[in-house]
Amino acid sequence: MKRLCSPPYNTQEPVVLKKIAHDNNNEDKTDDHSNTANDPISDVDEDDLVTGQKESIDFPTRLGKCEVCAALEARYTCPKCEVKTCCLNCVRIHKKELECDGIRDRTKFIPLKDMTKMDFMSDYYFLEECTRYVEDRKGDRVKRYTRYNCELPIHLYRLRQAAKDRKCTLKILVQNFERHKENTTYYDWKTKKIWWRIKWIFVNAGSLCYVDEKCLEDRYLRDLLDKYVNKESEEEVPEKRKLEYYQSKGVQRLKVLLKSEGIKKCKDRFYLLDVNKTLKENLRGKTLVEYPCIYISYEEDASGFDVIDSDEDVEAVTKQHLDNLETYRQAVLEKQRREKDKSSSTDEEEDANDIIAMQKLQKETRRKERQRKREEYERKQNNNFLFTDEQLMEVLSSTTEDEEDQDQ
Numbered sequence: 001m002k003r004l005c006s007p008p009y010n011t012q013e014p015v016v017l018k019k020i021a022h023d024n025n026n027e028d029k030t031d032d033h034s035n036t037a038n039d040p041i042s043d044v045d046e047d048d049l050v051t052g053q054k055e056s057i058d059f060p061t062r063l064g065k066c067e068v069c070a071a072l073e074a075r076y077t078c079p080k081c082e083v084k085t086c087c088l089n090c091v092r093i094h095k096k097e098l099e100c101d102g103i104r105d106r107t108k109f110i111p112l113k114d115m116t117k118m119d120f121m122s123d124y125y126f127l128e129e130c131t132r133y134v135e136d137r138k139g140d141r142v143k144r145y146t147r148y149n150c151e152l153p154i155h156l157y158r159l160r161q162a163a164k165d166r167k168c169t170l171k172i173l174v175q176n177f178e179r180h181k182e183n184t185t186y187y188d189w190k191t192k193k194i195w196w197r198i199k200w201i202f203v204n205a206g207s208l209c210y211v212d213e214k215c216l217e218d219r220y221l222r223d224l225l226d227k228y229v230n231k232e233s234e235e236e237v238p239e240k241r242k243l244e245y246y247q248s249k250g251v252q253r254l255k256v257l258l259k260s261e262g263i264k265k266c267k268d269r270f271y272l273l274d275v276n277k278t279l280k281e282n283l284r285g286k287t288l289v290e291y292p293c294i295y296i297s298y299e300e301d302a303s304g305f306d307v308i309d310s311d312e313d314v315e316a317v318t319k320q321h322l323d324n325l326e327t328y329r330q331a332v333l334e335k336q337r338r339e340k341d342k343s344s345s346t347d348e349e350e351d352a353n354d355i356i357a358m359q360k361l362q363k364e365t366r367r368k369e370r371q372r373k374r375e376e377y378e379r380k381q382n383n384n385f386l387f388t389d390e391q392l393m394e395v396l397s398s399t400t401e402d403e404e405d406q407d408q
Helices: 029-038 046-057 088-098 117-139 154-165 240-249 311-380 388-407
Strands: 169-171 186-188 193-202 208-216 255-259 269-272 287-289 293-297 306-308
Touching: 154 169, 154 186, 154 193, 193 240
Parallel strands: 169 287, 193 293, 269 306
Antiparallel strands: 186 193, 193 208, 255 269, 255 293
16 A cells, blocks of 8 residues: 655655776767767756756755855854854854854843743753862862962961061962962072062063072072173073173163052063172062062163062052042942932922822812711601701711811
């Protein structure tokens, strides 16, 4: 028994040509041409057949035309940018042109009226993942706390306290920071000395960087720079030939700058250091994060470096910033007080109006009640007309006295 099936959207079946290779050398070529002429399918071009095959597959969809090639009907929608595409090549082109990774944005705003059950479930799963992420961080010994809510190890505590005794503020980062991992600064408990890790950056030599892992705080800055800017120095320094201009200038004519931390606009601000003072004296009154980063330039006016003239300048800028914050806070408090007074006065007026309206309503209610009692009495009055007026006056008078007592 044959089963009848409904035809597809396009009932025209694609025509496929199958070429058969004849290896018989005795066959006449003219016969082949005659057979080809008699075959009606042989007149159809292969390109037309391929086009017809594509058209047979390309049926209208609800997505419309492809937004990349605009030739075929779209079949796919990008989860992130919602671009309609028809094939893999168009998907790749749209990712390249729009720099789209094709990953759906799970935090994209969706109006409440457009949300579906799938959107609610997606948000629920997203919150579950956030909860698991937080719980995982709580269980990680490295990432579950910061330096501000935990006790420092004894060696870091001693180092920070020693820097504080020298009027230097030292800030320690969390363990997983790269700058903390590479820091080799330590405090020698026996000699009561700090050995600093210093990062030297020569800005006029392509930001060439050198690191000294152990620099005693009592050494002069010129002695620490000697191996870099002195040609006759016996210490081997890689790529020292790039420092020829620094060597020609001499250490006394170089501008040595310390990256500022903990002040307003500290990103582009620097302290000017004195090469004729010790490292301990140069770091006095400064704020450091893990270890000092020192920039060296041979230019008189180094571009891109906002040099802080003195500590008084820092104090003045900080004081001005605090004054501005206090002024802004006072203005906000004054504005809130005015709004509160205005709202309170408005509330009082509204309360007074409500009381007046309530009193009017009560008077109207009492008037209607008296009218109702009069009508009820008139309907139930007795046939004895001698006492009718007296009883009516008694009822009305008692009602009036009760209402007057309520009004008072």
